[in-house]
Amino acid sequence: MTMITIKINREGKIEKYKVPENLTVLEALEYINREYGANIKFRASCRNSQCGSCALTINGSPRLACETLVKDNMLIEPLRGFRVVKDLIVDREPYYQKLKSIRNYIVRKKLPNGLEEIEESEVEKTKELRACIDCLSCLSTCPARSSSNFPGATVMRQLLRFSLDKRDEEDRERIAFFENLYFCTTCSSCVEVCPMNIKLERAIEKLRELAFKKGYFLEEHRKVRENILKSNRSIPKIKESFLEKAKEFYKAENEKLRVAFFTGCLIDYRNIAVGFDTIEVLLAHNISVYLPKAQVCCGSPMLRTGQRDVAEDLMEKNLETLESLDIDYIVTVCAGCGSTLKNDYKLKNVKDISELLIEFEREYKKLKLRVSYHDPCHLRRGQNVYKEPRELIKRIPGIEFLDSKPQCCGAGGGVRSGVKELAKLLGKRRAKQFRDVDKVITICPFCELHLKEQGLDVINLVSLLKKVI
Ligand code: SF4
Ligand code: SF4
Ligand code: FES
The missing domain is CATH 3.10.20.30 (Beta-grasp domain)
Incomplete structure (x- = not known):
């Protein structure tokens, strides 16, 4: 033995x-x-x-x-x-107390006259939500719960389950709202560990959608909605945008591929330099770049905060633009956009920049730098992309790479805009984990901006690669 x-x-x-x-x-x-x-x-x-x-x-x-x-x-x-x-x-007692406080049973205000028939389709609707075995793994790993009085994914799952049950007469969305429904960063750590494979972050998004319709929303999220309704971008325009400055098409020498660059709101309206770095890096890999000028916000800020109605309009506009292009791939340099195009639009030809570049055997110039990498949740868990950026960084001669365990920075799921104190707390906790490095690399303009605000020296992977091509 x-x-x-x-x-x-x-x-x-x-x-x-x-x-x-x-x-x-x-x-x-x-x-x-x-x-x-x-x-x-x-x-x-x-x-x-x-x-x-x-x-x-x-x-x-x-x-x-x-x-x-x-x-x-x-x-x-x-x-x-x-x-x-x-x-x-x-001690599981606080969890059981929480369940008690949300009225963990079907609430009937008027009792039915006799036995009620429930159609099979009704039962089906909540099947996945009812699969929970109360292991509490999702609570154990939740960044929002560890830094606030957010009760965790399984409590929200249970509220959605009751909300979808037509027999239940309680206002579940109201309870969810006052139990901090909007504190979840949609990081999917809970989904990763749930032994029953319940799509918990999707359940929270659905509950937010129902809550939003009933008027239970955060004012800051409504402002993002207004920005989008005004300009098709989630943030206000303050200067000439990247798409206005850039050409529509950049032809590579010895073209090997042709891609469309889906910029996302932050690169278009704020991080313009990252946009131009992306074009230079793609061209240096013999990839021609098409910049569809009619592209709009991917809709992620709306989907994550329960505003599906606006997201669907954006989706329609983008699909009309993207589907007419003669390209090999759509490339994203934003974890949120990539995850939305892949998982919500269900497009098959989308690649994060690291997934695309890893396929090219290109040599890079030497760069003496000690770096680490921050995994954006919507790239690691949303797209299963975490090896590729690490591999690309390690390909640069002279780079000293100190890896870091993944941990949510608090910027996602509308928390950065709607629950600023929590976002800051999570950002500070994340920033503290990087010690003794010159720079932290990431591939998400939201993570980049958020961690920079916590005093960390962060750059996008494309900006690092631009230095070595
Ligand atoms: S998605 Fe992340 S923040 Fe939201 S409930 Fe799950 S673990 Fe917590
Ligand atoms: S991890 Fe899954 S099974 Fe365990 S308590 Fe959470 S939702 Fe239920
Ligand atoms: S002993 Fe019951 S789930 Fe492990």
């Missing part, structure tokens, strides 16, 4: 135990108690991924102990974000 070592964080002290490989974490904990008399306290019941009671922090992420296999040197800790009661058991 091959034995491996696992580590257990028991009230601040790390204990090491040898256990047979091929056990689940739950079996390993039972083995340790049986063979070593360790008497470690932990919670479990169904042993079959159904009750949610065995969730622990395993190698830094929330996981179910009954379905996770042990690995050598694995670190097992209590679920983060909760008070530890004993060893690996955390």
Whole structure:
């Protein structure tokens, strides 16, 4: 029998135990108690991924102990974000109290006369939302919850479930609004760890849509709406825009590809230099660049804040423009635009700039710089793009790369515009994690701007590449 070592964080002290490989974490904990008399306290019941009671922090992420296999040197800790009661058991009581306070049952103001029939389609509508097993992993990983009194994704999921149930007569959107519905940054950390694969950030967006229609919205989000209705951009214009300054087409020498550059609002109206850097970098890779002048805001700020009606108009305008082009790809240099074009428009030919450039074996000039990389949530989790930017940075000779664990900077989901204090707090926490580097690289003008405001020296990947082509 091959034995491996696992580590257990028991009230601040790390204990090491040898256990047979091929056990689940739950079996390993039972083995340790049986063979070593360790008497470690932990919670479990169904042993079959159904009750949610065995969730622990395993190698830094929330996981179910009954379905996770042990690995050598694995670190097992209590679920983060909760008070530890004993060893690996955390206090779930505040969560149950919260459920109680939101009236976690179907509220009937008038009782029906007899049995009510519920159509199958009604049941189907909430199927995914009802799959939750109360493991609390989503709460453990939520940046908004850890920095405010936002109750977390599963509470919002439950409110949406009741809101979609026609028998329920409670004003669920009102409850959600006063439970800080707009504090979620739509970072998708919760989705990444949910063992039931519930699309929690989509549930929150849907709940915001229903809330917005009932008048439960933040004034700042309504102002963004007005900007878009006025100029098709989410921010006001203060100078000549990038699209006004740039040409419509840039032909590359030895053209290998032809792309359309989808700029997004910030590059068009604020970060104009990043726009021109993108063109230069693409041309240097023998990629011709088309700049469709009729492109408008992708709609992400509206979709993320529940204003789908405006987003649909924008979508229609962009699709009309983009679908008429004779191009290989649409390229984005903004995590939010890329994620929206891929996941909401469902366009198949969209690439983040890093996904495109990684395919080219181009040599870069030497640059002596110590850098790190910030993963924009809508690029890492929204588009599964995180290896490509790191690889590109490492290709630059002379660069010293210090990697950083992903963590939301607080700029997304309308939090930067609508819940400024929370955005700042999250931004400051993120900025503090970068030490001893000359620059932090990212591929999102929102993250860039937000982290710069926290005093960090941040540049877009394209601006770094422009220095070395
Ligand atoms: S998307 Fe991010 S901020 Fe929103 S509930 Fe999930 S973990 Fe929290
Ligand atoms: S929503 Fe998913 S992660 Fe959150 S408590 Fe339910 S099952 Fe666990
Ligand atoms: S013991 Fe029930 S989900 Fe793991």
